[in-house]
Amino acid sequence: MRVGPVDPARPGKPAPLASLSLLALLSLLAVACAPSAPRSTVPPSDASYSEYGNKPQTRARGAAAPASAKADPQSIRYQLIYVVHGDAGYAYYDKAGVRRYADTEAVAQAVEVAANSPSAEVFIFHQKPTPFLWFFRGSDGTMRHYRKGRLLRTEGYDRATREDDLGAEAALYRKYSLAPVPVACPPEAAPGGPIRFFIYFGHEIPVTGGIPYSRSRPDMAFSVASFARGLERFGGPACPHAKPFSLIVLSACHGGTPAATAAIAPYASYLLASPGELHLSYLDTRAFARLARENPLPYETVHAEAWGRAIAVESFARLQERTSTAITLSLYDTEKSAAYLEARRSLWKTADGQERKRVDTPSSQAAETYRDCAENPSFGSGGEEAGVTVYFHAPRFGLDKSRVFRSGWECPVLASQRMGDNAWLERPFFNP
Amino acid sequence: MNKFIAILAMVTVAATASVKAAPGSALVEEQYKAALSHVTQEVAQAKDPQEKRQILGHFINGMKDGLQKAEGLESISEADRASLHAVTGKFFAYDAELNGLAGYDRVADADLNAFAGYVQQSMEQAPISGGGVYISGGALIVVLLLLIFLL
Numbered sequence: 001m002r003v004g005p006v007d008p009a010r011p012g013k014p015a016p017l018a019s020l021s022l023l024a025l026l027s028l029l030a031v032a033c034a035p036s037a038p039r040s041t042v043p044p045s046d047a048s049y050s051e052y053g054n055k056p057q058t059r060a061r062g063a064a065a066p067a068s069a070k071a072d073p074q075s076i077r078y079q080l081i082y083v084v085h086g087d088a089g090y091a092y093y094d095k096a097g098v099r100r101y102a103d104t105e106a107v108a109q110a111v112e113v114a115a116n117s118p119s120a121e122v123f124i125f126h127q128k129p130t131p132f133l134w135f136f137r138g139s140d141g142t143m144r145h146y147r148k149g150r151l152l153r154t155e156g157y158d159r160a161t162r163e164d165d166l167g168a169e170a171a172l173y174r175k176y177s178l179a180p181v182p183v184a185c186p187p188e189a190a191p192g193g194p195i196r197f198f199i200y201f202g203h204e205i206p207v208t209g210g211i212p213y214s215r216s217r218p219d220m221a222f223s224v225a226s227f228a229r230g231l232e233r234f235g236g237p238a239c240p241h242a243k244p245f246s247l248i249v250l251s252a253c254h255g256g257t258p259a260a261t262a263a264i265a266p267y268a269s270y271l272l273a274s275p276g277e278l279h280l281s282y283l284d285t286r287a288f289a290r291l292a293r294e295n296p297l298p299y300e301t302v303h304a305e306a307w308g309r310a311i312a313v314e315s316f317a318r319l320q321e322r323t324s325t326a327i328t329l330s331l332y333d334t335e336k337s338a339a340y341l342e343a344r345r346s347l348w349k350t351a352d353g354q355e356r357k358r359v360d361t362p363s364s365q366a367a368e369t370y371r372d373c374a375e376n377p378s379f380g381s382g383g384e385e386a387g388v389t390v391y392f393h394a395p396r397f398g399l400d401k402s403r404v405f406r407s408g409w410e411c412p413v414l415a416s417q418r419m420g421d422n423a424w425l426e427r428p429f430f431n432p
Numbered sequence: 433m434n435k436f437i438a439i440l441a442m443v444t445v446a447a448t449a450s451v452k453a454a455p456g457s458a459l460v461e462e463q464y465k466a467a468l469s470h471v472t473q474e475v476a477q478a479k480d481p482q483e484k485r486q487i488l489g490h491f492i493n494g495m496k497d498g499l500q501k502a503e504g505l506e507s508i509s510e511a512d513r514a515s516l517h518a519v520t521g522k523f524f525a526y527d528a529e530l531n532g533l534a535g536y537d538r539v540a541d542a543d544l545n546a547f548a549g550y551v552q553q554s555m556e557q558a559p560i561s562g563g564g565v566y567i568s569g570g571a572l573i574v575v576l577l578l579l580i581f582l583l
Binding site (some may be wrong): 089091092093095097099253277278279280323324325369395396397398399 | 465466468472473518525535547550552553556557
């Protein structure tokens with residue numbers, strides 16, 4: 001069987017080398033010079049949707065929204081903003097050996113929430129590049145916009161090139177949201193507009209921006225600081241009497257470090273995050289739809305705590321079913337938590353504002369990168385007195401399998417001390 | 433089997449670098465996670481505890497050896513060495529627990545399937561997201577070449 005191009009001038013014979021080279025060169029030029037491809041409007045068709053109740057309703061771009069979705073701003077009680085990072089390794093295998101994709105599952109649960117929330121406006125941003133004609137680069141991400149349970153639009157977009165502070169997503173949100181984003185703090189607490197929730201799914205957000213986060217854009221920085229700026233782009237300035245978000249859910253590893261919680265605290269009344277590692281089974285936020293239906297207005301701060309607890313409890317139960325590694329979820333009352341951390345600032349932050357890393361101690365028995373902050377007695381227990389409710393389940397194996405308590409925070413360990421001269425390998429622990 | 437373990441150790445190194453080494457890293461990482469799942473399924477299908485323990489021990493020791501060789505390369509940076517070291521340390525701990533050494537309770541025969549799943553899930557969540565375990569793209573190539581020729 002003949003493969004490859006054929007020279008039309010010499011039927012039946014392979015093309016000469018020069019022609020092949022030219023073809024390859026043209027192909028390269030076509031790739032290099034291709035303009036940004038048309039935006040994808042294809043929703044995910046992954047089998048993950050079968051786990052969730054509702055499939056997304058697709059609409060052609062530019063088509064008019066259903067009449068029921070053309071609501072006045074007063075009829076929207078809640079806004080949920082999902083940002084799902086999918087531009088890295090998110091595959092995992094369940095107990096039956098079936099491959100799953102954490103980001104696709106996260107989008108699927110967001111779609112289920114959106115389709116079942118008649119009093120909400122929901123934005124779902126999936127930060128995953130889409131190819132165009134299998135060959136060209138398409139968009140960097142896809143937005144799905146729901147209002148009153150109906151999909152209004154699916155739109156591709158490009159992300160930033162140098163530093164990702166969710167600017168592209170926030171621009172789309174500002175363009176389509178029924179509620180305007182405040183530009184300044186009100187003189188006093190002035191309730192008005194929808195209650196906002198922000199939900200993020202992804203890998204650990206680096207404290208510093210030097211670590212590549214997105215596979216397709218390894219030079220694009222992403223950090224806790226840029227994430228916090230993104231929160232402001234979506235919700236407006238961090239006002240002491242009117243925080244932009246009622247609850248932020250951070251479904252990522254090590255979202256509950258002092259540095260991360262302190263950076264996010266000004267933007268939300270409550271924060272739900274995992275101080276430790278979090279398996280890609282992720283948090284379960286489907287309770288949002290039920291809570292939005294069951295809770296009448298006026299919405300009070302106390303509701304944010306109740307909603308956070310409900311999502312924590314349901315996520316905790318699901319993770320217990322699926323995983324045998326440690327599970328730690330913390331619900332932070334950000335006012336109390338921020339004050340607690342501020343009082344212990346020198347323990348987790350250096351004088352020049354950098355994240356302080358703990359020096360490892362000889363008693364450490366594994367190559368850990370984070371440790372419970374409460375192992376330092378000066379930090380305190382970091383529990384209820386810090387405004388933190390901790391949901392902890394010990395791992396089935398490992399040194400922590402009998403552990404019954406964890407504080408609400410994990411602190412980084414100083415890498416150079418931890419790794420120096422293979423010290424841990426030489427300890428008696430590993431050479432009995 | 434030795435070759436399989438060596439390849440798995442190799443792709444472990446590659447998977448820790450998946451975010452940095454963009455081209456082809458997705459495929460390598462998929463293979464890595466598929467291989468982890470394969471070991472778990474193999475343990476579950478093994479008939480007796482001795483066989484299960486043998487599969488797990490062989491896998492863990494192979495990973496330890498491969499990762500330590502990679503770690504010993506002079507050409508990699510200290511940051512990369514630290515990343516590899518963190519992953520290697522996890523396998524030392526798994527080995528100790530499987531065999532009841534160094535203060536660990538020995539994994540009971542009835543728990544071997546669950547232990548295999550635990551190792552798999554720990555690796556799924558740890559290499560990329562576990563506290564910034566990354567290796568640079570340039571060092572990755574050197575590490576892979578060494579593993580290919582030495583293991």
